[in-house]
Amino acid sequence: xxxxxxxxxxxxxxxxxxxxxxxxxxxxxxxxxxxxxxxxxxxxxxxxxxxxxxxxxxxxxxxxxxxxxxxxxxxxxxxxxxxxxxxxxxxxxxxxxxxxxxxxxxxxxxxxxxxxxxxxxxxxxxxxxxxxxxxxxxxxxxxxxxxxxxxxxxxxxxxxxxxxxxxxxxxxxxxxxxxx
Numbered sequence: 001x002x003x004x005x006x007x008x009x010x011x012x013x014x015x016x017x018x019x020x021x022x023x024x025x026x027x028x029x030x031x032x033x034x035x036x037x038x039x040x041x042x043x044x045x046x047x048x049x050x051x052x053x054x055x056x057x058x059x060x061x062x063x064x065x066x067x068x069x070x071x072x073x074x075x076x077x078x079x080x081x082x083x084x085x086x087x088x089x090x091x092x093x094x095x096x097x098x099x100x101x102x103x104x105x106x107x108x109x110x111x112x113x114x115x116x117x118x119x120x121x122x123x124x125x126x127x128x129x130x131x132x133x134x135x136x137x138x139x140x141x142x143x144x145x146x147x148x149x150x151x152x153x154x155x156x157x158x159x160x161x162x163x164x165x166x167x168x169x170x171x172x173x174x175x176x177x178x179x180x
Contacts, residue, residue, distance in 0.1 A: 001112045003062075003136070006149050010057050013071040015146035022089050022100040023107055023140055024064040025116060032096055036060050043088045044068070049081035062114060065107075065138070066092070066100060069145060109136035109153070126164055133157035133165055 028036060040058035047054040047070070055071040068085055070077045089100050104119045108131060117125055125131045135156045142148050151158075157165060 001109060001114075003109070003153055005059075005061050008059065008061075009145065009149065010069070010071075013055070013057065013069055013145055014073045015144065016073075017069050017071040017145040018077055019142055019144055019148045020068045020085065021138075021140040021142065021148075021152070022066040022068075023102075023105065023116075023138065024066075024096075024098050024100055025102065025105055026098065027063045027114075028060070028096065028098075033060055033063055036066065036092060036096070039088065039092060040066065040068070043085070047081060047084065049075050049078045054081055064114065065140075067148070069148075071145075103140075107138040107140075108156075114138075122161065122164060131156055131161075133162075137161060 037058075037060050040060065044054075044056035044058045047056040052075045054075050054077060055073075057069045059065075059067045061067055066089065070081075086101075092098075093100050105116045106119060106122065107114055107116050109115075110130070117131070122131070133156055136153050137156050137159045139152055139154055139159055142152050156162065
């Protein structure tokens, strides 16, 4: 599976640009993906904070992760502008009959696919070896462009889940993610 994405991020955005990631519980169809990308582009072209344009960009990565970026070097993103981005996400949820705000589903690269797993089943998955220290995890809590570039897709051993590995006695290899 090709996990390269950093080359798509805008080079003229500050490393401290704010990032929000919304994960779908399923892969969007090609037609849905085109429609979602179009809505994201329309939104970021008109995104404002207190009447000032927000330097924003959005992506649909791997057919199921909506990523929004806002470069705050010119215009700070306020509560109202954040609310407008959440309103976009809620509209997309309704239009495409999906959930994008559920933070209890975690995503991993297993084999050559992105698999989702409920947080409540993590210990079981670790115990049975479904997830290991080297399994790649999508850390959707990254908050800046720099973190998105360096810490979005990381081995489980380099994430908050590593504490659960040691409880399961499964902390072994710590393979680095190659160029994404």
